[in-house]
Amino acid sequence: MRTRVGIIGAGPAGLLLSQLLRQAGIDNVVLEDRTRAHVEHRQRAGVLEQNTVDVLRACGAGERMDRRGLRHDGIELRFHGEGHRIDFPSRTGGRSVMVYAQTEVVKDLIALSERDGGTILFEAEAKAVEGADTDSPLIRYVHEGEVKTLECDFVAACDGFHGIGRRTIPPGVLRTWEREYPFAWLGILADVPPSCDELVYAHHERGFALHSMRSPQVSRLYLQVAPDENLDAWPDERIWAELDTRLARGGWTLEHGPITERAVTPMRSFVAEPLRHGRLFLAGDAAHIVPPTGAKGLNLAAADVTLLAAAIIRWHDKSDETLLDAYSQTALRRVWRAEHFSYFMTTLLHRDPHQDAYGYRLQLAHLDYVASSDAAAASLAENYVGLPVV
Numbered sequence: 001m002r003t004r005v006g007i008i009g010a011g012p013a014g015l016l017l018s019q020l021l022r023q024a025g026i027d028n029v030v031l032e033d034r035t036r037a038h039v040e041h042r043q044r045a046g047v048l049e050q051n052t053v054d055v056l057r058a059c060g061a062g063e064r065m066d067r068r069g070l071r072h073d074g075i076e077l078r079f080h081g082e083g084h085r086i087d088f089p090s091r092t093g094g095r096s097v098m099v100y101a102q103t104e105v106v107k108d109l110i111a112l113s114e115r116d117g118g119t120i121l122f123e124a125e126a127k128a129v130e131g132a133d134t135d136s137p138l139i140r141y142v143h144e145g146e147v148k149t150l151e152c153d154f155v156a157a158c159d160g161f162h163g164i165g166r167r168t169i170p171p172g173v174l175r176t177w178e179r180e181y182p183f184a185w186l187g188i189l190a191d192v193p194p195s196c197d198e199l200v201y202a203h204h205e206r207g208f209a210l211h212s213m214r215s216p217q218v219s220r221l222y223l224q225v226a227p228d229e230n231l232d233a234w235p236d237e238r239i240w241a242e243l244d245t246r247l248a249r250g251g252w253t254l255e256h257g258p259i260t261e262r263a264v265t266p267m268r269s270f271v272a273e274p275l276r277h278g279r280l281f282l283a284g285d286a287a288h289i290v291p292p293t294g295a296k297g298l299n300l301a302a303a304d305v306t307l308l309a310a311a312i313i314r315w316h317d318k319s320d321e322t323l324l325d326a327y328s329q330t331a332l333r334r335v336w337r338a339e340h341f342s343y344f345m346t347t348l349l350h351r352d353p354h355q356d357a358y359g360y361r362l363q364l365a366h367l368d369y370v371a372s373s374d375a376a377a378a379s380l381a382e383n384y385v386g387l388p389v390v
């Protein structure tokens with residue numbers, strides 16, 4: 001089979017890239033290792049930056065998001081049992097975020113592809129990328145029990161952290177940076193209306209907690225736990241009791257309900273450079289990971305492919321490679337800003353088990369500064385709603 005752009009991975013990055021290219025008349029094929037049901041139901045992110053909302057609307061995937069998504073104009077920082085709201089529009093020239101689950105973004109993009117005659121092959125595992133440093137790279141993949149070949153002009157590795165794309169780049173070319181955190185998130189989905197209108201980020205001496213939501217009927221809540229935490233040690237009553245303690249605020253009650261999903265997610269920061277090797281391009285989690293505290297993972301993936309699509313379209317329409325040559329540097333500048341913001345939010349809000357008493361007081365002083373200084377709050381708001389994709 002031959003196509004212009006071979007895309008590995010039907011996560012948000014691969015699906016959005018496919019849609020942006022198809023809209024510009026550029027033929028592409030998406031290869032996805034897992035089943036459609038699996039990718040449509042994998043619980044992950046849920047906060048969309050203004051840029052992500054804008055690009056989803058522009059590519060025709062915004063209709064259901066605009067009906068069912070929840071626009072949020074701020075977040076609450078909760079510490080010492082008190083809430084401090086950070087308003088976004090007043091500090092960012094009117095920008096905000098949208099709470100809309102990654103599962104729904106993925107469903108919308110797959111439905112759009114199906115409607116427009118796009119090609120997504122599910123249960124098609126990419127095994128190798130060959131000839132990345134030539135003008136005609138190819139992907140070898142296994143589909144329906146047979147080894148097949150996808151020839152293309154470009155390969156986009158949107159295959160997540162464990163994919164094969166990044167590993168295709170020779171070790172001498174690729175540099176990586178990594179940080180592991182000494183904690184993880186125990187996340188639950190619960191069939192209970194959210195107990196608050198906006199996300200609550202709680203700093204507590206027992207550890208961080210987050211109250212988020214997926215819809216007016218479904219709450220998403222997280223607790224900081226140890227990286228090797230055993231889920232069996234967390235029956236429902238213990239989870240709710242711990243959330244009650246860490247999220248406590250005078251006059252406010254956390255509503256409990258049936259827990260429908262639970263999982264422990266480790267926290268990691270990771271960046272690989274460069275994002276290009278010949279005609280192979282990395283985008284999304286294939287190239288970088290952030291701890292989820294800043295709500296940036298899905299948004300960075302969307303920003304990467306917005307830039308990559310523009311570069312491929314310029315090459316296709318005008319035989320101009322300037323944007324392709326600039327892709328790695330342009331995307332990485334934004335990636336590193338988001339890496340820093342995610343690190344900042346993570347270290348501001350979590351209890352580090354190795355932290356001394358002095359470090360703890362510094363953390364509280366910084367929280368107090370963000371809650372009381374317009375300049376500090378504006379910086380948080382600007383980063384949270386997302387910097388422009390330039």
Ligand SMILES: Cc1cc2nc3c(=O)[nH]c(=O)nc-3n(C[C@H](O)[C@H](O)[C@H](O)COP(=O)(O)OP(=O)(O)OC[C@H]3O[C@@H](n4cnc5c(N)ncnc54)[C@H](O)[C@@H]3O)c2cc1C
Pocket residue numbers: 008009010011012013014031032033034039043044045046047102124125126127158159160161162163164265283284285286292294295296297298299301
């Ligand atoms: C458990 C978990 C929870 C998360 N929670 C949050 C959150 O609360 N907030 C937040 O902002 N971010 C969160 N994230 C991060 C966010 O979900 C990711 O940043 C986002 O999914 C990145 O999209 P992507 O398309 O780059 O990668 P992915 O969504 O990982 O998609 C990659 C796709 O490639 C496929 N693939 C891999 N290898 C191959 C192969 N060889 N051949 C074919 N296909 C392949 C995979 O099956 C997958 O479908 C979470 C991530 C995880 C793992």
